[in-house]
Amino acid sequence: MSDCMVRIIPKNPYSHIPERKVQEAVKYIGTRILVEDISSAIHESPVFVDCGENLEEIKCPFCGEKLDVGWWGAGMDRAFKNSFMDLMIETPCCHKNSSLNDLDYDFSCGFACTQIDIRNPVTKPDRECLTAIEVLFGEPVRVISARY
Numbered sequence: 001m002s003d004c005m006v007r008i009i010p011k012n013p014y015s016h017i018p019e020r021k022v023q024e025a026v027k028y029i030g031t032r033i034l035v036e037d038i039s040s041a042i043h044e045s046p047v048f049v050d051c052g053e054n055l056e057e058i059k060c061p062f063c064g065e066k067l068d069v070g071w072w073g074a075g076m077d078r079a080f081k082n083s084f085m086d087l088m089i090e091t092p093c094c095h096k097n098s099s100l101n102d103l104d105y106d107f108s109c110g111f112a113c114t115q116i117d118i119r120n121p122v123t124k125p126d127r128e129c130l131t132a133i134e135v136l137f138g139e140p141v142r143v144i145s146a147r148y
Contacts, residue, residue, distance in 0.1 A: 004120050005052070007144040008130070009112035010137055013046040013087060013101045017114040017137050025133045026116060032129050036120035045083040046101075046111035048076070052146040054107035061104050065093040075100055084111055108144045 008025075010017060022040045030038055058067045075089045079100055087100040101111045114137075118125070125133070125143065134141050 002053070003148050005146040005148065006118040006121055006124055007049050007146060008116040008118070008125065008133060008141050009049050009110055009144065010114055011110070011140045011142050013084070013099075013111035013113070015113060015137070015139060016042070021136050021138075022114060022116065025136050028132060028136070029116065029118060029125065029129065033118065033125060034122040035118050038116065038118050040116045041114070043113045045085055046087070046113055047084065047115075048109070049112050049115055049144055050109045050146065051105065051107035051144055052148045054145065054147050055105060055109065057106045059104040059106070060091045060093050061098055061102050062091060062094045062096050064104070065091075067092065067103065072100075072103070087111060107146075108142060110142050110144060 019042060022042065026038050026040050029035070058069070058072055059065060060067060071092050079087055089098055089100055090096065091098055116133075124145070130141060130143065
């Protein structure tokens with residue numbers, strides 16, 4: 001049986017949310033949702049927070065063109081070399097500047113220095129829960145549904 005993971009990250013991949021705020025959010029989620037486990041991680045530089053087996057395609061955020069996985073992998077390799085501190089890319093279809101963080105992943109993915117992982121929740125965080133986390137973090141968040 002595979003695990004379902006709901007991940008909550010700041011939309012800004014470079015945000016460093018204070019540990020105290022992250023732990024408040026973890027505790028809050030634990031009072032709102034029945035889960036198998038909740039954990040958090042804080043990284044010095046952004047990491048790729050993926051959707052696991054859910055990822056099937058990546059599209060251009062401007063024209064919707066399906067992007068070649070090889071092109072995306074080359075962009076990831078370049079970004080990895082500088083610890084994902086520079087996520088900027090030029091789309092191959094439109095030749096517009098964008099970010100690896102802002103590509104249209106068919107199941108949401110992103111980059112983050114802060115993440116909360118909710119393993120096998122009975123329900124997903126609702127809008128009220130996410131709004132409370134955004135207030136705690138002081139900024140918008142992105143929800144990533146992953147399957148492993």
